[in-house]
Amino acid sequence: xxxxxxFVTLRESVLDPQGVAVKDAxxxxxxxxxxxxxxxxxxxxxxxxxxxxxxxxxREMCEKLLANTVIEDYRYEIKxxxxx
Amino acid sequence: MKFAxxxxxxxxxxxxxxxxxxxxxxxxxxxxxxxEADLSGFxxxxxxxxxxFGDYLRxxxxxxxxxxxxxxxxxxxxxxxxxxxxxxxxxxxxxxxxPGALLRNxxxxxxxxxxxLKVENAGTMFTAEYAEGDELTxxxxxxxxxxxxxxxxxxxxxxxxxIVFTYSGxxxxxxxxxxxxxxxxxxxxxxxxxxxxxxxxxxLGSDDGLKMFQSIVKEWRESxxxxx
Numbered sequence: 001x002x003x004x005x006x007f008v009t010l011r012e013s014v015l016d017p018q019g020v021a022v023k024d025a026x027x028x029x030x031x032x033x034x035x036x037x038x039x040x041x042x043x044x045x046x047x048x049x050x051x052x053x054x055x056x057x058x059r060e061m062c063e064k065l066l067a068n069t070v071i072e073d074y075r076y077e078i079k080x081x082x083x084x
Numbered sequence: 085m086k087f088a089x090x091x092x093x094x095x096x097x098x099x100x101x102x103x104x105x106x107x108x109x110x111x112x113x114x115x116x117x118x119x120e121a122d123l124s125g126f127x128x129x130x131x132x133x134x135x136x137f138g139d140y141l142r143x144x145x146x147x148x149x150x151x152x153x154x155x156x157x158x159x160x161x162x163x164x165x166x167x168x169x170x171x172x173x174x175x176x177x178x179x180x181x182x183p184g185a186l187l188r189n190x191x192x193x194x195x196x197x198x199x200x201l202k203v204e205n206a207g208t209m210f211t212a213e214y215a216e217g218d219e220l221t222x223x224x225x226x227x228x229x230x231x232x233x234x235x236x237x238x239x240x241x242x243x244x245x246x247i248v249f250t251y252s253g254x255x256x257x258x259x260x261x262x263x264x265x266x267x268x269x270x271x272x273x274x275x276x277x278x279x280x281x282x283x284x285x286x287x288l289g290s291d292d293g294l295k296m297f298q299s300i301v302k303e304w305r306e307s308x309x310x311x312x
Contacts, residue, residue: 010187015258017188017190068185
């Protein structure tokens with residue numbers, strides 16, 4: 001079994017109003033040094049052994065479903081194999 | 085003319101859509117469940133609003149992989165009119181039938197009220213009964229209706245008259261170029277956030293949406309007149 005962590009965030013060119021609201025809240029708490037907040041999604045996939053190339057498969061999953069590349073960027077980390 | 089009203093788990097404007105075409109317009113309509121695999125007997129496809137699959141992941145992202153969507157794509161390719169309203173618009177963009185995407189409203193609020201729409205292009209099969217510049221009162225009800233596309237796509241849409249409706253005056257969600265509804269390149273797929281199906285009877289506050297459905301039906305009758 002392999003764990004894959006996928007991170008999906010809005011593209012830089014896309015305004016993130018949630019991030020702006022959180023940044024404003026942090027500012028009102030006194031953390032003036034926070035210059036930007038971007039909110040995204042974190043997906044943790046557990047993937048069983050298969051014939052498929054893991055890297056190719058995860059990239060396909062991201063491109064087709066997990067992220068909408070019109071508005072979102074994604075990156076992923078393949079974690080070390082874990083014995084169940 | 086026979087319409088298919090697509091139903092996903094979580095659709096909630098399906099009955100309004102059905103009511104508009106069946107009871108108000110007097111055309112034929114049938115509900116089609118998302119796991120069905122045939123739309124060949126229908127002349128037009130209506131993808132209604134709601135929260136398909138609970139809006140999980142992204143609005144429309146799961147619905148887009150429903151069995152029936154392959155058929156919706158086929159219907160679009162065959163030139164049949166396909167109308168996606170609200171969540172239906174989101175589903176059509178996720179499916180790649182329309183460019184761009186719908187983001188969270190600029191003010192992060194779910195907006196449910198009447199807006200004023202401006203008809204930007206009255207030369208489409210969805211708007212032929214209107215005149216360019218007509219202002220319509222149509223309700224919106226969405227939290228993620230902020231239409232986004234890159235600059236290049238926007239210029240293309242604008243130059244080719246594919247921006248069919250814009251918000252007049254107040255833009256409720258922050259959409260690019262005040263866009264409320266867009267058309268595909270071929271001109272037979274329309275996606276819009278406002279709900280014309282909720283504005284087909286004076287009793288309910290406005291019947292400004294009626295002409296959209298009348299336009300679709302009229303165009304269909306004219307193009308099928310020889311076979312009648």
